[in-house]
């Protein structure tokens with residue numbers, strides 16, 4: 001007697017699901033691409049503004065001691081709304097978890113990790129694109145270090161080939177302890193790294209588009225206003241090093257903007273508003 005074979009023509013449940021899964025994936029991909037396309041068009045042709053900035057499935061948190069260190073050193077953090085503080089902490093925790101910290105003749109402390117991570121977070125807080133691939137590791141020396149790149153002693157440097165920021169801790173701290181002299185080593189070096197990263201993703205990142213296009217507008221505006229340019233240089237408000245090249249100009253103008261916004265706004269209001277737009281910095285105190 002021949003036994004009736006089990007019905008093998010029915011495909012397993014998971015196989016039946018494949019077309020639906022593919023449909024969902026393709027739809028999500030198309031929506032994602034369309035979103036990117038429309039946001040970039042909006043930023044380039046209508047207004048330099050992101051459709052949204054903060055959205056996280058699961059937010060990382062900092063402990064009480066870590067929050068205390070943030071509030072001690074990062075003025076911007078103290079002025080944020082409660083919601084924004086939560087986003088700020090999430091971003092700092094994310095950077096601290098993904099960044100490699102290397103002490104060179106010094107033990108890396110929690111404060112070092114927090115301050116350096118929070119510097120990146122504060123500079124990119126107006127943007128969605130804050131996890132810059134141009135820096136994967138931060139090397140910390142106790143003080144000035146001998147740089148093999150150009151055979152001199154440095155306080156800090158950004159090394160794109162090694163995807164590293166190298167900084168003297170003494171000078172990072174000095175930058176934060178004296179917070180109104182328009183000198184902040186960590187801000188200076190991170191702006192070089194952010195600039196470099198955004199240049200590499202300009203076509204796909206709306207954050208990069210806002211930052212780079214605004215900077216270009218700022219430079220063009222200065223070039224077209226000889227009197228303003230002369231006034232800016234002769235005022236000495238930006239230290240001389242700013243005029244070394246466009247990269248240094250960018251870093252120094254951001255250091256100045258972050259440290260003395262009220263003075264900047266009153267002395268050079270047009271330039272101030274261009275830097276504010278460049279960083280999308282709509283926060284308390286700016």
Ligand SMILES: [Zn+2]
Nearest residue numbers: 188192248251
């Ligand atoms: Zn520099």
